[in-house]
Amino acid sequence: MYFPTSSTVIEFLILAMVKEQDSYGYEISQTIKLVASIKESTLYPILKKLEQAGYLSTYSGEYQGRKRKYYHITEEGVEQLTFLEQEWATYTTTIDGIIAGRIRK
Structure with missing residues (x-):
């Protein structure tokens, strides 16, 4: 994507994703990469902040013999x-209106 993605938007996306279903870091990063050039080294501090x-x-779960750290929304x-x-909604309505x-002001 051409437009930069702020950490607030990434936080928003993460919360929206885990509201639907608990998820783990790699899965979250792959979905966010659809709209943002983000590295895992950027994502994990945001997850920790949240x-x-x-x-x-968070909780640990096992998948195919490997432990994963799952994120759950509170x-x-x-x-x-x-x-x-x-x-x-306010932001996008304003952008679309402009x-x-x-x-116009």
């Missing part, structure tokens, strides 16, 4: 996701 903020919790994470969804010439 965990420290109380938006995600109640606080759902609240943050709702806030980010509202902010995103592009379409409907909004």
Whole structure:
């Protein structure tokens, strides 16, 4: 993608993903790479930040004999996701309005 992706948008995407289904780091990174050039070294500090903020919790699970760290959204994470969804709607409506010439100061 041509447009840069902020860490806030990445946080938003992560919360949206794990709201639907618990996920592990590699799976999260592969999905986010659809819209952002992100390296795992960038993703994991964001996951840790979300965990420290109380938006995600983690647990270990085994898959094909290997341990994976799964991320699960917390109640606080759902609240943050709702806030980010509202902010995103305002942001995209404003951007679309400017592009379409409907909004001008």
